[in-house]
Structures are given as C-alpha cells and as structure tokens.
Amino acid sequence: MFEEGQLYSPVTRHEDGTVEVHLSDNHPGRNDEHYLQRRGEIAGAALSWTRGEPIPVIDYTETEHEIWRTVSHQLAPKHEKYAHSEYLAAKHALRLPTEHVPQLHEVTERLQPLTGWSYIAAPGLVPLRDFYGDLGSRTFNSTQYLRHGSEPLYTPEPDIIHEVIGHGNQLASPRFARITEAAGKASLRVETDDAMKFIADVFWFSMEFGVMREHGEVKAYGAGILSSYGEMDEFAHMELRALDLADMGTLNYDITQYQPVLFCAASLDQLEDVVGSFFETVDDDSAAKLRAEAVDRGLVEAASD
Known part of the structure; x- marks a missing residue:
C-alpha cells in the first residue's frame, strides 16, 4: 500500500x-554538509514561492x-x-x-503545446490529495x-530527474497525459482515505511502474522505471501479472527496492480501457467493492476493527 511521506525527505523551516x-x-x-545546505536552499525557494508568481529559478551549479x-x-x-x-515518441516530441x-x-513551455500540462515547484512531499488534485488540472508538482x-x-x-525525465516525457504523450489527468480527477470524487490510497496504488502500478507488451516484447512506460538506470535492467525479470485492479490497489510493496511484481x-488500448476507465469512474463505493473483492480472493487480509 502507498504510504504518504515515504517517498520524500521531510523539510523543516x-x-x-x-x-x-x-x-x-x-x-x-x-x-555531506555542502549537499545538505544546497538541498535546504533549493527546498527553501519552493517554500517561499506563492502560486501565481513565476516558478523559482534555480541557479544550478x-x-x-x-x-x-x-x-x-x-x-x-x-x-x-x-x-x-x-513514451519514445513523446520523449522525441518534448526534446528535453x-x-x-x-x-x-522551460519544461512547461515545451509541454503545454503538446498536452497542456504545466510544472510547479515543490520542496519535497506534497500532501497526497493536493498532489492528485493538481494532476486533475494538468499540473505536476515537481522537486x-x-x-x-x-x-x-x-x-x-x-x-528532478525522476520528475522530468520520467514523468515529463510521459506527460508529453496525449494518451498517457489523459490517464494521469483522470487519476487526478478521481481523487476529487472520493472522500475516504481508503479510496484515495486505492487510487494512488493503481497509479503506482501503472503510471509509475507500469509495463506493457509491444510486438511480443515487454516494454516499460512507467516513470519510475524509465528514470531509473538499474530498474530498466531488472524489470523484465520480475513477476509479471495481468492488469487486475483489485490486486493493483491492494498489493503491498517496498518503495526502497526494485519492484518484484x-x-x-497487453496493449496501450487495454491500459486505457482498464486503468483509464477505472480512474474515470472510480468512487468511494467502487473502490470499496474492489478492496472487498481482493479480500474475498485472498489477495489481502480484511482490515481489523
């Protein structure tokens, strides 16, 4: 299950x-004291930024x-x-x-003519509902x-390598961008934390760590795989399962390791039909039914009282 806060280092002012x-x-x-100081400077720029103002410009070394x-x-x-x-076609169109x-x-200026997406600055962790809510308006929070x-x-x-090389190239594809936007809009429909986590977990196993078949080979489209040098060498050797929303929304995983499952x-069309349609229609009730299905099938234990 996705646990908010695991992905990013905490930031304190x-x-x-x-x-x-x-x-x-x-x-x-x-x-590394120099690196720690630099991280603080860059995070501070985002913390001091107010929406509507120009995005902070970082004077990279x-x-x-x-x-x-x-x-x-x-x-x-x-x-x-x-x-x-x-993904490759989108990458070639974006020309990072x-x-x-x-x-x-600069990323926004390249993305908007392709899919209408924009990037804004984040110091690190963005609360889950805020992050997904912004996705629903085609806005990506990036470190x-x-x-x-x-x-x-x-x-x-x-x-920024993960956020831009991984997600930015992905968002330059109109088809991947629509699925991501649908996930964001889904977060605005649900009220329960369980439903929100279910959406985030399906997103994790699709737009972050998704693979699909193409011409008889397994290819990656997930931003988490395609921004990771090591993960690309490993993903073809992992256990591959067919798209299964009940399983995707409840499977436990460790974000610090290569994903074993x-x-x-089967195709991009299937991804849109299964995952895209899920994001377009999911609500609290349907997410709860999928979790109950996972319990019935023994994919996950029932929640204790």
Missing part, C-alpha cells in the same frame, strides 16, 4: 528562516548540470531498448535538454533538487 532537509540514513548525501548530463546520456540508450514506443538541468518553466553526485545513477527519493498491459 526553522525560526531563523533556514530550511533543513532531513535525509534518510541510507541517503548518499546524508553526511556545474556539478548539478554534470549529474543531469551523465544521467541523460546513460538513460538514452536504455530508453531506446526498453521503453514503449508511445540533455546538457543542462532545465528550469521548470528541483538533484541526487547526490557520488551516485548519479541512483536516488532513494524522487528528484509488475502489472503488464
């Missing part, structure tokens, strides 16, 4: 105005640009090998820069920091 990002013990930058270049160049051949053609970290307004330079091909949390669509 102190009384003196300084901003501290609390990295996990396994984070490569945990003991040459080290940060080099991380972006390294990852962009390393991911490119893997995308050509492992990504679904819909590979030699420098793009500003979020602006980069992973630690000691491990440019790894990050324990979503950074993935749900594979």
